[in-house]
Amino acid sequence: MKHFCPHQAAATVHALLARLSNLIQPIDGLPSLALRLYLAPVFWTAGLNKLAAFPDTVAWFGADGLGLPFPTLMASLATATELSGAVLLTLGLLTRWISIPLIVTMLVAIFTVHLPNGWQAIADPTAPFANMRVHDAGDKIQAAREILQQYGNYDWLTSSGGFAIINNGVEFAVTYLVMLLALIKMGGGRFVSVDYWLVRFTKR
Numbered sequence: 001m002k003h004f005c006p007h008q009a010a011a012t013v014h015a016l017l018a019r020l021s022n023l024i025q026p027i028d029g030l031p032s033l034a035l036r037l038y039l040a041p042v043f044w045t046a047g048l049n050k051l052a053a054f055p056d057t058v059a060w061f062g063a064d065g066l067g068l069p070f071p072t073l074m075a076s077l078a079t080a081t082e083l084s085g086a087v088l089l090t091l092g093l094l095t096r097w098i099s100i101p102l103i104v105t106m107l108v109a110i111f112t113v114h115l116p117n118g119w120q121a122i123a124d125p126t127a128p129f130a131n132m133r134v135h136d137a138g139d140k141i142q143a144a145r146e147i148l149q150q151y152g153n154y155d156w157l158t159s160s161g162g163f164a165i166i167n168n169g170v171e172f173a174v175t176y177l178v179m180l181l182a183l184i185k186m187g188g189g190r191f192v193s194v195d196y197w198l199v200r201f202t203k204r
Contacts, residue, residue: 029189029196035179036089036188042176043089043102047082050075066112078105089183092193099180106177114170121171122164137165 050057054075061078062071081101088098119129123137141163148154148163157163188195 026191029192032095032183032186032189033092033192035183035186036092036095036193039102039176039179039183040086040089042086043082044086047079047086050079050082054079068112078108081105092188092195093198095188095193095195096184099183103177103180103184106173106180110170110173110177114168114173117167117169119171120167120169123167124164134167137167141165 057079058071058075060066061068061075068074082105085098085102088094118131118133120127120134123134123141124130125135125138127134144163145154148157187193190196
């Protein structure tokens with residue numbers, strides 16, 4: 001009967017992991033690419049919305065909303081960061097550097113807008129971390145459905161998707177924050193980013 005040897009087992013696992021790492025090395029840039037291409041349209045849309053209604057954006061950053069100082073400057077910085085961030089993430093150019101100001105915008109959004117609403121972006125009383133505000137939304141959405149079923153064309157109204165109550169919690173902002181933190185560690189990605197090719201050609 002063979003005795004179990006922890007050191008030999010650890011060495012075997014280490015060898016297998018090293019072999020797996022060598023196998024996936026040619027495509028190890030794909031996770032970074034996926035994160036970049038997921039985040040780019042998010043920030044592009046957010047930036048365009050701010051730019052399209054810029055006077056309202058400035059008012060919202062100021063006394064009419066967040067109450068931040070220098071609202072015109074703050075709104076301009078947020079808009080420029082999101083639009084330029086979307087472009088740079090798409091290209092994989094300055095990926096780590098642009099992730100930093102984008103993280104700042106997420107932190108501002110989390111602490112000034114979303115945090116008082118709890119975790120969930122969409123109110124779902126059955127989901128984890130549902131606060132009292134979310135639990136109350138269940139009765140409200142059911143009442144809204146009954147009104148629409150009685151007085152409206154419910155099949156047409158729901159043909160593009162079911163009704164929901166937006167809770168506007170931190171869920172999405174925290175998700176984007178985590179993804180940006182991962183990009184600071186991972187960079188733009190091997191073979192799939194301008195960053196990689198700039199470094200490769202400058203080393204020649």
